[in-house]
Amino acid sequence: MSHWREMSPRRILQSFALRCTPGRKSILQILLQSEQALTQDQIADRLARRRRPLNKVTIYRSLECFLRAGLVHQAYQQDRIWHYELAHRCGKTQCHPHFSCYECGRTFCLPEVSVPLATGLRAGFVLVRQKVRLEGLCPDCQQQPADVPAESPLS
Numbered sequence: 306m307s308h309w310r311e312m313s314p315r316r317i318l319q320s321f322a323l324r325c326t327p328g329r330k331s332i333l334q335i336l337l338q339s340e341q342a343l344t345q346d347q348i349a350d351r352l353a354r355r356r357r358p359l360n361k362v363t364i365y366r367s368l369e370c371f372l373r374a375g376l377v378h379q380a381y382q383q384d385r386i387w388h389y390e391l392a393h394r395c396g397k398t399q400c401h402p403h404f405s406c407y408e409c410g411r412t413f414c415l416p417e418v419s420v421p422l423a424t425g426l427r428a429g430f431v432l433v434r435q436k437v438r439l440e441g442l443c444p445d446c447q448q449q450p451a452d453v454p455a456e457s458p459l460s
């Protein structure tokens with residue numbers, strides 16, 4: 306489903322059998338143009354900056370509707386706040402992994418990373434969707450401290 310970026314918001318809404326309103330189109334546009342998952346507040350900020358402000362209730366309701374339709378996923382929670390993203394870079398039973406940096410606290414989408422689907426579930430458990438969260442250091446936070454030698458001076 307990676308062709309979403311070439312589709313108009315109107316056509317995407319149509320293909321999910323969702324009513325096309327100016328507000329929904331604007332929210333979809335923001336999500337289409339973002340490489341990262343966004344919180345409701347971040348969506349509200351970006352809409353305001355583009356002079357298409359929407360109230361929080363409208364944003365909340367639109368996202369709920371997009372979630373139910375499978376157009377949007379709740380990617381991850383950070384500081385107990387959900388981050389939303391379009392589902393087009395996710396598989397049927399698995400979302401792309403996310404990587405959180407210990408140092409700067411940012412979380413990155415890693416659509417190019419593939420993780421095998423969990424196997425060996427006990428009887429009775431039905432897997433619907435796998436979401437993987439990786440943790441570590443991002444490229445920006447990886448400079449080695451100057452007082453740590455790259456190799457131990459043993460000789």
Ligand SMILES: [Zn+2]
Pocket residue numbers: 378380391392394395399400401
């Ligand atoms: Zn997803």
Ligand SMILES: [Zn+2]
Pocket residue numbers: 406407408409410411442443444445446
């Ligand atoms: Zn970082």
Ligand SMILES: [Zn+2]
Pocket residue numbers: 341342380390401402403413414415
């Ligand atoms: Zn993501």
